[in-house]
Structure formats: structure tokens, C-alpha cells
Amino acid sequence: MAAFFDGPVHVTGSDAFTVLNEIVSSVSTCPLPCKVDSDEYELLDYVSKMALNLCNTRNDLSESSWLSACKPYLCVLMDDVTAENCVSDYLKKMSKFMDAGYEEEEDADAHLNLCNIEFNLAYGGKILLHQTKLVLKRGHRYGLVGRNGAGKTTLMNAINNGKLEGWPSELITHYVDSGSNVDNDFESRNVLKHLAEGKTEEEAMGLFNQLNFTAEMLANPIGELSGGWQMKLRLLKAVITKADILLLDEPTNHLDTKTVQWLINYLTSLTDTTVITVSHDTPFMEDLCTDIIHYEKRDGWTHNKLVNYKGKMSVFVEKQPQAKHYFELTTADLKFVFPQPGRLDGIKTSTQKFLELSNVDFRYPTSDHDTLTDVNIKMTLSSRVAVVGANGAGKSTLIKMIVGETKATNEGKCKFFIHHNLRVAYVAQHSFHHVEAHYDSAPADYIAWRFKDAYDREKFESQAYKISEEEMERAKAFSLEGIWSRHMKGGVLEYEIKKIGVPERNNKFYPKSVLINEYGLEKHIKQADEKIAAIEAGLDLRPVTTSEIQRHLDNFGLAREFGTYGKIKGLSGGQKVKLVLAAAMWNCPHMIVMDEPTNYLDREALGALSAALNEYGGAVLMISHNKEFYSSVCTETWLVEEGRVNVEGESRERAMKAVAVKQEFEKEQNVEEVLENAGGNANTNADKYKDCSQNFWGKALAKKESRNYEKAKKKGDIKAMRTILQVPMGKVMPGFEELGDGKTKN
Numbered sequence: 001m002a003a004f005f006d007g008p009v010h011v012t013g014s015d016a017f018t019v020l021n022e023i024v025s026s027v028s029t030c031p032l033p034c035k036v037d038s039d040e041y042e043l044l045d046y047v048s049k050m051a052l053n054l055c056n057t058r059n060d061l062s063e064s065s066w067l068s069a070c071k072p073y074l075c076v077l078m079d080d081v082t083a084e085n086c087v088s089d090y091l092k093k094m095s096k097f098m099d100a101g102y103e104e105e106e107d108a109d110a111h112l113n114l115c116n117i118e119f120n121l122a123y124g125g126k127i128l129l130h131q132t133k134l135v136l137k138r139g140h141r142y143g144l145v146g147r148n149g150a151g152k153t154t155l156m157n158a159i160n161n162g163k164l165e166g167w168p169s170e171l172i173t174h175y176v177d178s179g180s181n182v183d184n185d186f187e188s189r190n191v192l193k194h195l196a197e198g199k200t201e202e203e204a205m206g207l208f209n210q211l212n213f214t215a216e217m218l219a220n221p222i223g224e225l226s227g228g229w230q231m232k233l234r235l236l237k238a239v240i241t242k243a244d245i246l247l248l249d250e251p252t253n254h255l256d257t258k259t260v261q262w263l264i265n266y267l268t269s270l271t272d273t274t275v276i277t278v279s280h281d282t283p284f285m286e287d288l289c290t291d292i293i294h295y296e297k298r299d300g301w302t303h304n305k306l307v308n309y310k311g312k313m314s315v316f317v318e319k320q321p322q323a324k325h326y327f328e329l330t331t332a333d334l335k336f337v338f339p340q341p342g343r344l345d346g347i348k349t350s351t352q353k354f355l356e357l358s359n360v361d362f363r364y365p366t367s368d369h370d371t372l373t374d375v376n377i378k379m380t381l382s383s384r385v386a387v388v389g390a391n392g393a394g395k396s397t398l399i400k401m402i403v404g405e406t407k408a409t410n411e412g413k414c415k416f417f418i419h420h421n422l423r424v425a426y427v428a429q430h431s432f433h434h435v436e437a438h439y440d441s442a443p444a445d446y447i448a449w450r451f452k453d454a455y456d457r458e459k460f461e462s463q464a465y466k467i468s469e470e471e472m473e474r475a476k477a478f479s480l481e482g483i484w485s486r487h488m489k490g491g492v493l494e495y496e497i498k499k500i501g502v503p504e505r506n507n508k509f510y511p512k513s514v515l516i517n518e519y520g521l522e523k524h525i526k527q528a529d530e531k532i533a534a535i536e537a538g539l540d541l542r543p544v545t546t547s548e549i550q551r552h553l554d555n556f557g558l559a560r561e562f563g564t565y566g567k568i569k570g571l572s573g574g575q576k577v578k579l580v581l582a583a584a585m586w587n588c589p590h591m592i593v594m595d596e597p598t599n600y601l602d603r604e605a606l607g608a609l610s611a612a613l614n615e616y617g618g619a620v621l622m623i624s625h626n627k628e629f630y631s632s633v634c635t636e637t638w639l640v641e642e643g644r645v646n647v648e649g650e651s652r653e654r655a656m657k658a659v660a661v662k663q664e665f666e667k668e669q670n671v672e673e674v675l676e677n678a679g680g681n682a683n684t685n686a687d688k689y690k691d692c693s694q695n696f697w698g699k700a701l702a703k704k705e706s707r708n709y710e711k712a713k714k715k716g717d718i719k720a721m722r723t724i725l726q727v728p729m730g731k732v733m734p735g736f737e738e739l740g741d742g743k744t745k746n
Contacts, residue, residue, distance in 0.1 A: 016048035016055070019093050023086050027078060040077065047073050051094060066091045112137040114244060114274055117166035123154045124570045130303035134164070134293075136245070141267060141275040143285045143313060145323075146295030148574030148602045149562075150304065152278045153178075156247045159276070174243040176234045178250035178573060178599070189222050208236070210262070228254040228391030235263060248277040250573070252284050253599040254429065256390045256625055264288055280602050281626070282326050285313045292316040294323075329607045329632050336581075336612035337555040341381070341590040342537060345421050346488075350382040354422055354590070354619075358415035360408045362394075362401055370409065371397050373643045381590065383619040386630035389640035395623045396429055396595055398640060402621070403593055404526065405464040420486075420493055420512075422591060423533045425584035427577075429595040429623075434458060434580055439569035443558060443579045444549040446568060451586055454539040455531045465530070467523040474520040483528040495528065537588045556582040557608065574601050581609075591619040598626040689713045689738060695726045696733050 021044055050069045054060045067087050074083040114136045121129040128151030136142070144152050158164050160175040208218060213229070222230060231254045238246055246267075252260050264287050267275055276293075279285055292309040294316065309316045317323050347354055360375040371394045379385065387395045400406045403426045408416055428434075438446040450458050459465055467475075484496040484507060494509040515521045534540065542548070546564055553563035556578045562571060563579075571579065577599070585592070592613075598606055610632045613620050624630040630637075639646040692709060694700055701709065705724050712720035718739050727733045729742045 016052045016094065017045060020044055020048045020051065020090055023089050023093070024074070024077065027082055027086060043073055043076060051090065055094060061091065061095055063088065063091060109137055112139065114138050114171060115166075115168050117164060119165040119167075121151060121155060121158060121164070123151060124567075126570075127303050128154060129295075129305065130301075132305040134306060135308065136274055136276075138244075138274055139271050141288055141290045142277070143289035143292045144276055144278045145285075145292055145316070145326075146304075148605060149572040150295040151572075152295070153249055153573060156249055156276065156278065159245070160247055171245060172241070172243045173245045173247060174238045174241040175247040176238045176249065176251060178253055225392075228256060228259070231255055232259060232391070239266065243273065245274045245276065248275065248279070250279055250599060251277060252279055252281045252625075254391070254596055254625075259391065260284060260625075280598065280606065282313060282603065283628075285326075289313060294320070326603050329603070329610050329628065334557050334604050334608040336557060336608045338585055338592075338612050338616045339555075339588040340616075341423070341618035342588055344381070344419060344590050345536075347381065347419070350617075351380050353378045353380050354419040355379040355402070356415060356417045357402075357408075359410070360401070360414045360416060361410045362397060362406065363409045370643055372401075372640075372645065375645045377638060377645060377647060379591070379619050379621065381617070381619050383621070383636065384613075384634045385619075385621045385636045385638055386634035387621065387623045387638045387640060388625070388630075393640040394643065395640050398638070398645065399593060399595055399621070399623060403464075405462070419590075420529055421533055421536060423537060423587050423589040425581075425587065425589035425592040427580055427584050427592075427594045427597060434583065435568050435576060439567070441568055442566060443553060443563045443568060443571070443582075444546050446579070447549045447552070447583050447586060448544045448546070450583060451539065452544050454542075455527075455534040456587060459530060460527060465523060465526050467527070471520060471523055475524060478519050478521070480521070480524070483524060486528065486532055495525065534587060539587060552586065553579070553582050556585075557605065558582065573599075574605055577601055578605070589618060591621060592616070594620075594622040594624075596624060597622055598624055598629050688716065689721065690736060692725060692736065695724070696728070696731070697726060701725075 024044065047070050051066070054065060054069060067084065070087045070090065071080075071083050074086055077083075078086070116133070116135045118131060118133045119129070120127070120131060144155065146152055156175060159167070160173045162169060162171075162173075213232075217225060217229065222233065225233065231251070235248075235251060238248075251263060255263070260281075264284065267288060275288070277285070277288065289312055291311070292313060292315075294307045294309060295304045296307045297304045309319060313326060317326055344354060356378040357375050360372070361370050362372040362375075363370045375398070387398060389395050397406070401408065402418070403424055404418075408414055435446060438449070441449070450456060479499040479501070481498045481500045481502075484498050484504075486493065486495050487509070488494070489509070493512045495512060495515060496507050496509050497515075498504060498507050512525060515525055550560055550564050554560075558575060558578045562575055568576070568579070577597075581597075597609065601609065606629055610629060613633045620633060622630060622634070635649060637648045639648055691713075692701070693706070695705075701724070709721060709724045712724065719742075722733075722739050722742055725733060725736070725739075727736075727739065727742065732741050733739060
């Protein structure tokens with residue numbers, strides 16, 4: 001009887017060939033020469049491709065079809081009966097690979113089905129899924145897996161809104177979005193009242209206590225919570241709905257390690273609730289999921305379909321080896337290329353600091369205590385720093401102070417040095433707010449709008465740079481027409497001021513401190529610094545054309561299809577991150593600052609980002625809870641806890657200095673070799689005595705000692721070598737008998 005399956009099956013070309021080769025080898029009187037260029041290899045490869053077509057394209061497991069397709073070719077290698085037995089065995093073994101398809105009527109757990117539907121899904125005229133099946137079981141936890149832009153969030157929204165064909169209307173769903181878009185209505189609501197809707201205040205307080213919400217947090221608007229605490233609130237709201245299906249879109253975004261573990265423990269305790277989650281946090285998916293639903297497009301399929309794999313992420317990867325990037329931060333197909341930062345005035349080496357904070361405090365105006373106390377940090381162009389700590393510890397507060405969005409509370413009583421010409425790319429925690437006002441524009445048009453005057457127009461509209469009416473009045477009283485230029489004089493930064501009605505030849509230079517402290521022109525100075533920095537980067541000469549911008553977007557994995565011809569509103573979360581990252585890097589920054597950069601990016605994009613950051617010539621400062629990611633980039637961590645910033649790990653600066661010393665030593669050695677060869681002296685002493693890295697007492701030689709030992713060795717100066725190695729008089733150093741005991745002349 002013919003056996004036709006209604007959905008996709010899990011068979012790869014590698015599977016088909018391997019199984020066939022094993023079967024044929026087992027019945028052959030002599031081993032088959034399975035070399036790629038052999039006739040036997042080509043024959044088996046052809047038969048396996050026909051089998052693959054029967055499985056994946058026609059979904060046909062009828063014995064007659066397989067005998068008709070495969071047997072005539074196998075008869076070239078064996079007799080008729082053996083060939084028929086091989087085909088029968090081949091069909092049985094290949095059938096085992098069908099278990100990754102949809103559940104059929106033989107499903108023992110059919111009574112747990114919440115839905116068993118077939119549907120199509122499109123977005124903005126683009127077909128995302130075609131004639132695909134979705135089977136969901138009560139109590140199962142599904143990981144929804146696919147590349148950025150495949151339509152994972154679109155599918156979750158369609159499920160939540162009951163928009164799929166045949167979706168059971170009686171099912172209760174609750175969708176927890178990723179928090180990527182700023183919702184002003186949500187952020188204005190009171191924390192406690194938001195959670196207590198439909199519950200008693202006592203029940204709500206019990207949930208808050210589980211995740212250590214403070215009384216101060218409960219009394220404030222949601223918008224005053226950090227990204228991590230807002231995500232906790234969204235998750236708590238989902239907990240109390242008692243939905244049939246929980247839909248979680250990047251639930252670990254902004255969450256610290258303890259909260260992620262709490263979420264896993266809670267979700268795995270649910271026996272009657274089905275969970276569907278999209279996450280690029282592989283360890284989270286591995287610990288949580290009972291099944292994986294994968295977006296796939298196989299040979300013969302015109303569009304993607306959903307394929308269900310029973311088991312954890314690791315089981316899925318075993319069946320789909322090409323998906324191993326879910327457990328590795330490597331990528332073969334995607335590459336990000338960051339622009340190099342260029343020179344920074346006065347900074348001659350990558351180990352010279354451009355940022356230093358000493359004894360810095362910060363307190364929010366409404367708080368009665370410091371959020372950060374006695375901060376002491378510094379950065380160089382070679383710095384690779386991860387800022388880590390629990391939710392609400394003050395990580396984002398520290399970052400905002402560094403990029404100039406806030407100021408130290410004890411300004412004037414602490415050291416707060418940041419190079420005046422530093423160009424910074426800042427990708428904020430809620431980075432998507434940059435593009436929300438441009439949803440109907442193409443990404444290339446958005447960047448053209450933002451940088452049409454060379455400087456970052458969006459930055460000038462932020463609170464940190466926007467000139468207030470009060471400052472405008474002060475500028476008017478000062479008769480300020482404009483700030484023409486800037487220079488350093490005697491270690492003091494001065495600005496050339498053009499006043500209204502005064503000839504340009506009479507422009508005067510004023511110290512920065514005078515313009516800010518006496519005339520109150522702080523935002524004017526900040527804007528002038530940005531414009532000068534843009535000119536230093538050559539942005540005034542860079543064409544802001546669609547073709548130039550698209551070349552830039554190509555370096556961040558955003559193809560022309562999306563960058564030039566698409567709309568921002570049609571981009572996936574990961575594609576929006578690529579756009580925000582590309583826009584931030586347009587100004588060729590000296591430092592890139594990222595608040596939770598791993599959010600919304602798939603594993604392949606994370607691998608590309610890691611590689612690009614390691615090749616980048618500027619400084620890197622990031623907040624991340626993803627240790628796998630930040631460990632692949634950062635050599636230094638700033639642990640923020642209890643208001644303090646503790647610097648941990650070997651800084652990149654020290655590592656670079658060590659490399660510089662090594663290079664200087666190698667240069668010195670090369671010079672000596674050239675001089676010796678020029679004098680005709682081959683210096684056989686260097687080969688006569690052994691190299692040494694430890695002294696007589698087993699202690700490693702310092703770099704200076706190693707250099708001196710090499711010099712003494714070349715000269716054949718035994719006394720000097722013994723002194724450097726600290727060999728006691730009358731003793732012979734094991735393995736270095738040629739140095740003698742110090743008494744007997746050699």
C-alpha cells in the first residue's frame with residue numbers, strides 16, 4: 001500500500017547517501033571504492049538523490065515507487081534479488097527519518113492536541129509559510145527557530161490574534177513581546193496597578209516578592225524601571241493570566257542570570273500550559289524546550305514550511321548538523337565589517353587613555369542615595385570592556401554618564417576626562433526608538449535623513465544635546481552668532497566665538513570652562529564638538545547617496561532588498577538591530593558602546609558581530625548578560641554591584657604593552673643579527689649554549705633577564721649567564737652543565 005505523508009519529512013542528502021552506502025557495502029562481496037571520482041560513487045550518489053526526491057518532494061514511501069526508481073541502477077553492482085532486498089532495506093531505514101515530520105493519526109498523544117491546523121502566512125505581500133501544518137500539544141514547550149526575517153514574530157502575533165486559518169477560537173493566548181519598541185501608554189502605568197488587574201493586591205505582592213521588586217519600584221511608573229525589570233513585569237503579567245498558550249518573544253532580553261533561571265523553573269513546572277518561545281539564547285532554549293519548530297525550505301518546496309523536531313535543541317542540531325551554529329559563535333556566510341576609527345588628536349598609541357573617571361558619584365534627582373559611588377575607570381583604544389551586574393545595579397546609568405546623557409552628581413569635585421574629539425557609536429538598550437518615527441521609510445532613506453548635514457541629526461534632537469529655550473536666551477544675551485572653530489592652547493581647550501554684528505576678523509577665543517560655567521552655553525559647546533568631530537571623520541565629504549549608504553548597509557548584513565527597497569516597518573527585530581548598528585557606525589567612531597547588543601540577533605549574526613568587534617580598531621564597551629558572547633570579545637569586566645564599579649580581568653592595555661615590549665625585543669634582536677652578519681661574525685656562541693626560561697630556583701625569567709641572557713649567550717659570557725640564572729657558586733645547574741660550577745675555568 002502506498003504511504004503518503006501530508007507534511008514535510010526530515011531527510012538530508014547526507015542521510016540518504018550514508019544509509020545507501022552502508023546497505024550496499026554490507027551485501028557487496030568486496031568493499032566499494034567510495035571515492036568521489038569513482039563510477040560506483042557517482043551511481044550511489046544518483047540513487048540517493050532519487051530517494052531524496054521521493055522523500056522530500058513527493059513524500060512517497062510506496063515500495064513500488066522505490067523499486068522502480070532505485071533497483072535498475074543497483075543491479076549494475078549486484079544480482080536482481082540482492083538489489084531488490086537492498087531497496088527494501090533502504091526504504092525501511094529511510095522511513096525512520098520521517099519521524100521529524102508532522103504527527104499523523106498514529107500519534108499516541110493526540111488527546112493532548114490543542115491545535116492541528118494547516119495554513120498559509122504572509123506579511124506585506126511576502127509569503128512566509130506555504131501550506132504548512134502546526135500541531136501544538138498541551139504542556140509542551142516549543143522553541144520556534146529560524147533565521148532573522150523568516151517570520152517568527154509574525155507567526156506569534158498571528159497566533160495571539162487568532163488570525164491563522166482553522167485556529168481554535170476557544171484557546172486563550174498571552175503574548176510577551178521583546179520590549180523592543182517603546183510603548184508610552186505601557187510605560188506611564190503604575191507598576192503595582194498594572195499587575196494587580198484581575199487579581200487582588202495581595203496576590204500581586206506575592207509575585208513581586210518572588211523577583212525582589214522594591215516598594216519604591218511598585219509606586220513608580222513602569223517607564224522608570226530598567227529594561228530588565230520591565231521584562232520581569234511582562235513575564236509576571238503572563239504568569240497570572242493562566243493562558244492555554246504563552247507566547248514569549250526573546251524573554252531573556254535584559255534579564256540577569258538569576259531571573260533567567262527563575263523563568264526556566266517556572267515554565268517547566270507548568271503541566272497544562274503550552275509555551276512557544278523565540279530566543280537566541282541557546283542555553284535557555286536547551287533547558288526549556290521539549291520540541292523545536294524549525295523554518296525550513298527544502299528542494300522542491302517553493303516556500304518555507306514548519307518542521308517539528310521532538311527533543312531539545314541539542315537533539316535538533318544532531319538531526320540538522322547545518323544548525324550547529326546555535327551552539328557556536330562562528331559564521332561562514334555572514335560577515336560584518338566595521339569602519340576603522342581613524343586618528344584621535346593627541347592619542348599616539350592604542351594604549352594611551354582617552355577616558356578617565358576618578359572618584360565619580362551619581363544620584364538621580366528623586367533619589368535619597370547614590371546609584372553609583374566612587375567610580376574609578378579608564379579606557380584606551382585597545383579596551384574591550386563588558387559591564388556586568390544584576391538588573392537595576394546601575395549598568396545603564398554608568399553607560400549614559402560616559403556617553404554624555406547624564407552628568408556626575410559631584411561634578412567639579414571629581415575627575416571626569418573624556419577626549420573632546422572622541423566619536424562614539426551608542427546603541428542604547430531601547431535602540432529601536434531611533435527608527436520608530438521612520439517606519440514608513442527605507443533604511444537607506446533613514447540614514448540619509450540622519451546624516452545629510454554630516455553630523456548626527458538624531459543626536460542633536462536628544463535631551464543630551466537639544467538646546468533649551470533658557471540656553472537660547474543666554475546665547476542671545478551673549479550676542480552669539482556661532483562657534484567657528486576650536487583649538488588647544490596651553491593645555492586649555494578654547495573656542496572661536498563669532499558675535500552678532502562683529503566682523504569675523506575680530507572673533508575671540510574663550511576657554512571651554514568660561515563658556516559653560518559663566519555663560520551657560522553647554523549644549524552649544526556639545527553641538528559644536530559633534531560638528532567638528534564629523535568633519536574630522538570626513539563625513540562632510542562623504543556622499544549621502546542611496547548607493548553609498550547601501551554599500552555601508554551591506555557591511556552589516558542588510559541586503560539591498562531590505563536596505564533600499566524595503567520599509568523599516570517590515571524589518572524583523574534582528575534586521576532592525578543591524579540597521580541601528582549600521583547607522584551608529586556611519587560616523588567612523590573611536591568607541592562603540594552597546595547596551596545588550598545580543599538582543600534580537602540570531603546566532604549567525606552574533607558570530608558575525610563577535611568577529612567584527614575583534615577586528616575593530618577602536619574601543620568596545622558593552623552591557624551584556626550573555627557571558628558566551630562578551631567573553632569572546634572582552635578582556636576586561638566592570639562589575640557593578642552595591643553602587644560600586646569593580647574592574648576585573650587583564651585589561652587590553654596591559655596586553656598591548658606586553659606585545660609592544662616583545663616587538664621591541666624582536667626588533668633589537670634583528671638589529672644585532674644584522675650587525676653581526678655585516679661584520680662577518682656568525683657568532684657560533686649562540687648555538688653553543690642552550691636557551692633558558694627559568695633560573696636555578698625554578699622561577700621564570702623576567703623579560704629583561706631573558707634579553708640579557710640572550711646577549712650573554714651570544715658573547716659566550718658564562719659568568720654573566722650564571723649570574724642571571726642565579727646559579728650558586730660551586731653548583732652546576734641541571735641541564736646546563738656547560739656553564740660549569742663557577743670555580744673551574746671552562
